[in-house]
Amino acid sequence: MHRTLLSINVNKYALLRNARGHDAPNLLTSIDMCLAAGAHGITVHPRMDQRHTRFDDVPLIAEYLGKNYPHIEFNVECEDHPALIDLVLQTKPHQCTLVPVTPGEVTSDHGFNLPQQSDSLHPTVKRLKNAGIRVSLFADCEPENIHLFAEVGADRVELYTGPYAWAWGTANETTERDRLWRTAEAAAEAGLGLNAGHDLDRHNLSGVRGLTNLLEVSIGHAHVCRALEVGTDQSVRELLAALGWQ
Numbered sequence: 599m600h601r602t603l604l605s606i607n608v609n610k611y612a613l614l615r616n617a618r619g620h621d622a623p624n625l626l627t628s629i630d631m632c633l634a635a636g637a638h639g640i641t642v643h644p645r646m647d648q649r650h651t652r653f654d655d656v657p658l659i660a661e662y663l664g665k666n667y668p669h670i671e672f673n674v675e676c677e678d679h680p681a682l683i684d685l686v687l688q689t690k691p692h693q694c695t696l697v698p699v700t701p702g703e704v705t706s707d708h709g710f711n712l713p714q715q716s717d718s719l720h721p722t723v724k725r726l727k728n729a730g731i732r733v734s735l736f737a738d739c740e741p742e743n744i745h746l747f748a749e750v751g752a753d754r755v756e757l758y759t760g761p762y763a764w765a766w767g768t769a770n771e772t773t774e775r776d777r778l779w780r781t782a783e784a785a786a787e788a789g790l791g792l793n794a795g796h797d798l799d800r801h802n803l804s805g806v807r808g809l810t811n812l813l814e815v816s817i818g819h820a821h822v823c824r825a826l827e828v829g830t831d832q833s834v835r836e837l838l839a840a841l842g843w844q
Contacts, residue, residue, distance in 0.1 A: 602807070602841050605639030605673055606632040606834065607795075607818025612642075613650040625655060626662050628830070632821075635834035636843065639671035641816045643697070646679060653685055660689045673734075673816065678722050687729050694726050695756050695793070695816075697736040709738035709758045712746035723751040734793055739777045741784035754791035754813070757781060762805065763797035775805050782810040800824065803840035815841070 611628040615621060629640055642651040642659060656674060663672050672691040676682040677699040686694045696719070698710050710719065719735070726733045734754035735747050739761070747755045757778065765774040778794075785792050792811045799820035806812060817837060825833040838844050 600811075600813075601843060602809075602812045603638040603671070603814040604636075604834070604837055604841060604843075605641045605671065605814055605816045606637045606821055607641040607643065607675075607816050608632070609641075609643050609650040609818050610822040612652070612655060616650065616652075625659065629659065629662070631830040632834055633667060633670060635831040636838050637834050639673055639814065639816075641673040641675060641695075641818065643675035644682060644685065645677070645699070646681070653681075656685055656691075657689050660691060671814075673814075675736075675816075678719060683722055683725065686726065686731065690729060690731060693732040693734055693754075695734040695736060696722065709736045709740075709755075710747075712743060712750065716746065716750050719750050727751065727753070734791075737781075739774075739781040741777070741780040744781055744784045744790065745788040747785075748788040748790050752790060754793055755785055756793040756795055756816070757785075758796050759794050759798055759806065760796040763799070763802050766802040766805065771805070778806065779809060782812065786811045800836040800840045803837065807840065807842060 608625060608628055611623050611625055615623055642656060644651045644653055644656055660672055663670050673693040673695060674686050674691045675695040675697050678696055723733050732753045734756050735752045736758060737744060737747055737755040738758050762774040762778050765771045782792055791813050793814045794806055794812060795816035798815055798817050821833050835844060
């Protein structure tokens with residue numbers, strides 16, 4: 599059975615840095631610590647308001663990883679906005695994860711609505727793929743609709759795991775886990791690679807471990823919250839252990 603890769607989202611490190619307007623914590627140092635602990639990739643999610651990862655962070659991180667960690671995957675999450683797509687095309691990360699954005703949202707809270715958004719997404723997906731960038735699309739756990747993401751041209755989908763994570767330890771856990779698994783199986787049948795993310799942590803990862811074709815999880819908020827308690831190194835290692843790496 600394959601083992602799922604862990605990508606650490608460093609947005610919360612950037613948010614803390616921006617709170618004082620200086621360079622502490624330094625993003626590159628934070629990345630070094632996460633990778634030293636065994637993380638397989640780094641994720642950022644720049645937004646138009648630049649409230650955490652800033653536009654100028656993205657090429658800096660890409661260059662740093664390319665020079666010092668050429669085997670490490672760089673994943674840029676963003677909405678389908680011209681300024682952000684241009685940034686991705688200039689930076690050329692290994693993967694771009696497109697995420698729908700609702701004005702005023704605190705965090706991503708839903709996947710793309712296909713087929714309603716298919717026509718607008720298709721040209722962007724094509725541009726990114728033509729530039730040699732793997733494209734993943736944020737998707738709700740709806741097994742009956744997941745094939746539509748393949749029709750748009752996506753290489754992968756990132757399943758929105760919020761409902762599953764919130765149901766963890768409740769009467770709804772089995773229902774949400776089953777929905778997650780059925781969607782994963784449908785994605786595999788559609789020829790899509792599978793990523794997952796949102797509110798995953800060292801506890802609820804056990805429910806997605808072994809998920810059909812799950813290639814990568816992206817974890818940021820839970821990692822940083824735990825790192826405040828036990829340190830970056832242990833926080834990353836606990837996530838790796840939950841995925842079966844240690």
